[in-house]
Amino acid sequence: MSLPRFATRAGGAAGSGPALHVVTFGCQMNKYDSLLVEGRFVARGWRLVEAMDEADLILFNTCSVREHAEERVYSWLGELRRAKRARPDLVLGVMGCLAQRAEEEVFARAAHVDIVCGTRQFQNLPDLVEELVARRADPRSGQAAAHRLLATDPSPRVTVDRSREVYTGGPAGYLAVMRGCDLSCTFCIVPAVRGRVVSRPLPEIVAEARWMVEGGARAITLLGQTVNSYGADLLAPPSGTPRGPGRRGRPDLADVIRALQGIDGLARIRLVTLHPAYVTASLAQALAECDKAERFLPLPAQSGSDAVLRGMKRGYTSDLYRRRVDLLRAAVPDLELSSDWIVGFPGETEEDFAASEALLAEIGFAQGFVFKYDPRPGTPAAGRADDVPAAVKKERHARLLAAAERAALLRMESWIGRTVTVLVEGGAGRRKGLLRGAGMHGLPVAFPGEESLGGATVRVRVGEASPYGLAGTRV
Numbered sequence: 001m002s003l004p005r006f007a008t009r010a011g012g013a014a015g016s017g018p019a020l021h022v023v024t025f026g027c028q029m030n031k032y033d034s035l036l037v038e039g040r041f042v043a044r045g046w047r048l049v050e051a052m053d054e055a056d057l058i059l060f061n062t063c064s065v066r067e068h069a070e071e072r073v074y075s076w077l078g079e080l081r082r083a084k085r086a087r088p089d090l091v092l093g094v095m096g097c098l099a100q101r102a103e104e105e106v107f108a109r110a111a112h113v114d115i116v117c118g119t120r121q122f123q124n125l126p127d128l129v130e131e132l133v134a135r136r137a138d139p140r141s142g143q144a145a146a147h148r149l150l151a152t153d154p155s156p157r158v159t160v161d162r163s164r165e166v167y168t169g170g171p172a173g174y175l176a177v178m179r180g181c182d183l184s185c186t187f188c189i190v191p192a193v194r195g196r197v198v199s200r201p202l203p204e205i206v207a208e209a210r211w212m213v214e215g216g217a218r219a220i221t222l223l224g225q226t227v228n229s230y231g232a233d234l235l236a237p238p239s240g241t242p243r244g245p246g247r248r249g250r251p252d253l254a255d256v257i258r259a260l261q262g263i264d265g266l267a268r269i270r271l272v273t274l275h276p277a278y279v280t281a282s283l284a285q286a287l288a289e290c291d292k293a294e295r296f297l298p299l300p301a302q303s304g305s306d307a308v309l310r311g312m313k314r315g316y317t318s319d320l321y322r323r324r325v326d327l328l329r330a331a332v333p334d335l336e337l338s339s340d341w342i343v344g345f346p347g348e349t350e351e352d353f354a355a356s357e358a359l360l361a362e363i364g365f366a367q368g369f370v371f372k373y374d375p376r377p378g379t380p381a382a383g384r385a386d387d388v389p390a391a392v393k394k395e396r397h398a399r400l401l402a403a404a405e406r407a408a409l410l411r412m413e414s415w416i417g418r419t420v421t422v423l424v425e426g427g428a429g430r431r432k433g434l435l436r437g438a439g440m441h442g443l444p445v446a447f448p449g450e451e452s453l454g455g456a457t458v459r460v461r462v463g464e465a466s467p468y469g470l471a472g473t474r475v
């Protein structure tokens, strides 16, 4: 079926395909999924445009992790109401986690949206858009409701084959090795919107990594909602083996790291995000052996209080968290760590909060991200009284954030005077003449240099530190 042109607009050169603009919210997995979607449309003859008003199709790839993330999407959609009135042919789509969670509710709050497409359906978007356009062209389907499509069946498996696309991810690209989460943290919407763990076969991951490196990637971030649970679904455990982390006889993330270590031209392997319960000796060993694996891991603790961790159903105690850090640091002594923290979880007392402060100070995190608890509809914790007053949440948030910044500054300052090998990833935002990259320890480094250095590795002597990164000069 050939795609109709919806409209002719500035930038839409004659003979070129219809135009797509994707707006991405949320985590790195969403950024990756947006690339997959763009690739599918480009393969059908579409072109990508930077300006929304040049687009025939605008897609919002959304996040549902906090209410604020959802409200930002609705506010963007509200902004587009007038554009949609002026250009009824414009197709507006909402995909990602909000789409999966809210389904019909998106149409109820934004009646001008045409397509709502969930986290396991987004690869069908080109077909859905074609179907929508065909329905609109059919005089028998006069009802406005017939001009809307909802695709949120969570059962299909997401398949990825980018081999016929051109890699556009730059020196540092993303590669999802698994999707979904088998855990049931009581505050988290992710299992509800992303489903159970589905791991990709190792040969498929290696093929995509090679394709990325041939296209210019020097660093690859291996993505998964709990990336170190990779493989949990790939091989049925022997009967009698308890479910959960640590099952034997199945491929794991260590196998993926070792396989990528062998790819010529690849300089760095990054991991996002780990769950403490799935940290194993096998993973620690692979990190120790593979010099392409960055010496940096995001390992969210969420809280230092065992009572709160139990309420969150995180599957570990603060002591087990410490032991997992010890295991990793025994294998990789110079490892840097980051953590997410939640303050104001239901029932959190001042004593519980003090336990978070203590764990944060003790571990010595190079990065800390602190969030106020925000009940998400559909999560088990949303059924509990949100009993920590807003003012207390605010005050604990400020205190823990200050503590996280102090801890990060200590780690960053320990790098002053040292020379690090930086993989250059691009310009440092609006500051002209400044480049940004990361050392083997994953910490951001800024230094003066020419943009032509993108993708190169350079030696930088660290002269300054802030809680957010390092700055220096080339040596």
Ligand code: F3S
Residues within 6 Å of the ligand: 025, 026, 027, 028, 029, 030, 062, 063, 064, 065, 096, 097, 189, 190, 193, 194, 225
């Ligand atoms: Fe948000 Fe979904 Fe990622 S809820 S954080 S976009 S997995």
